[in-house]
Amino acid sequence: xxxxxxxxxxxxxxxxxxxxxxxxxxxxxxxxxxxxxxxxxxxxxxxxxxxxxxxxxxxxxxxxxxxxxxxxxxxxxxxxxxxxxxxxxxxxxxxxxxxxxxxxxxxxxxxxxxxxxxxxxxxxxxxxxxxxxxxxxxxxxxxxxxxxxxxxxxxxxxxxxxxxxxxxxxxxxxxxxxx
Numbered sequence: 041x042x043x044x045x046x047x048x049x050x051x052x053x054x055x056x057x058x059x060x061x062x063x064x065x066x067x068x069x070x071x072x073x074x075x076x077x078x079x080x081x082x083x084x085x086x087x088x089x090x091x092x093x094x095x096x097x098x099x100x101x102x103x104x105x106x107x108x109x110x111x112x113x114x115x116x117x118x119x120x121x122x123x124x125x126x127x128x129x130x131x132x133x134x135x136x137x138x139x140x141x142x143x144x145x146x147x148x149x150x151x152x153x154x155x156x157x158x159x160x161x162x163x164x165x166x167x168x169x170x171x172x173x174x175x176x177x178x179x180x181x182x183x184x185x186x187x188x189x190x191x192x193x194x195x196x197x198x199x200x201x202x203x204x205x206x207x208x209x210x211x212x213x214x215x216x217x218x219x
Contacts, residue, residue, distance in 0.1 A: 076211040079138075081145045082111055083168045084122035084129040091156050091168045094119040095146035097210040098190075099131060107197035109179060112190045118152055120184075120191055127181045129195060130164065132173035134208040136217040141170065142208060164199055175202040 063071075083093035098112035109131065113120040123129040134142055145155050160171035169176045179195025209216045 073213050074211070076209055076216075079134045079142045079208040079210050079215065080111075081132045081134065081141060081170055081173075082113065082119055082123070082129055083132065083170070084119055085126055085167065086118065086122040086152070087125050090153065091161070092118045092122045092152040093145050093155055093168070095142045096131075102194060107200075108182065109177065109195050109197060111193045111195065112187075113193055115186060115189055115191050120193070123181055123193065124184055128165075128167060128179065129181065129193070130167040130169050130178045131176060131195075132170035133175040134170070135172065135174045136206045136208050138170075138172065138208055139215040142210075142215060173203070174205050174207055176200065 077097040080096050080099045081093050082096045083091060086092050094117050096111055096113060100110050102108040102110040144150060161168040162171055165178045167178050177197045177200040179197050182196050183194040185192050206218050
């Protein structure tokens with residue numbers, strides 16, 4: 041009798057959700073582009089006490105009691121390194137007219153010091169918060185875990201402010217506003 045092996049999907053223990061390779065990066069990014077998100081700038085201080093920051097669209101509330109936020113930062117970012125070193129960070133939720141700040145803090149070719157040039161900031165508990173932001177929070181790092189090319193950062197909110205206005209949104213690879 042000939043040796044007949046079953047196709048992988050029929051083999052014992054086969055789990056399509058876990059064992060299939062999944063879609064490629066381009067298709068995944070296409071899906072992620074359809075997610076709408078508020079645009080934030082995460083800031084921290086490096087080991088020399090200099091400000092650093094980056095634009096982040098992957099930020100969400102995690103818990104109200106205790107107050108926790110979850111931010112996803114690129115694994116190679118200077119901001120991630122700074123908040124890991126110092127154990128603190130701030131989040132500024134941008135208003136619809138702050139797309140220039142979002143672009144500046146998203147551009148990897150702009151050095152950290154230049155990102156803050158002529159940008160009004162206030163210091164809350166020692167951390168730079170962007171003036172005029174729709175809302176902001178200052179957080180203590182609770183946990184940082186790597187997932188693929190990003191790190192999930194959990195922060196416990198220690199101070200916050202909520203102002204008025206409308207948020208800047210990121211959808212389909214462009215900045216948008218509410219209508």
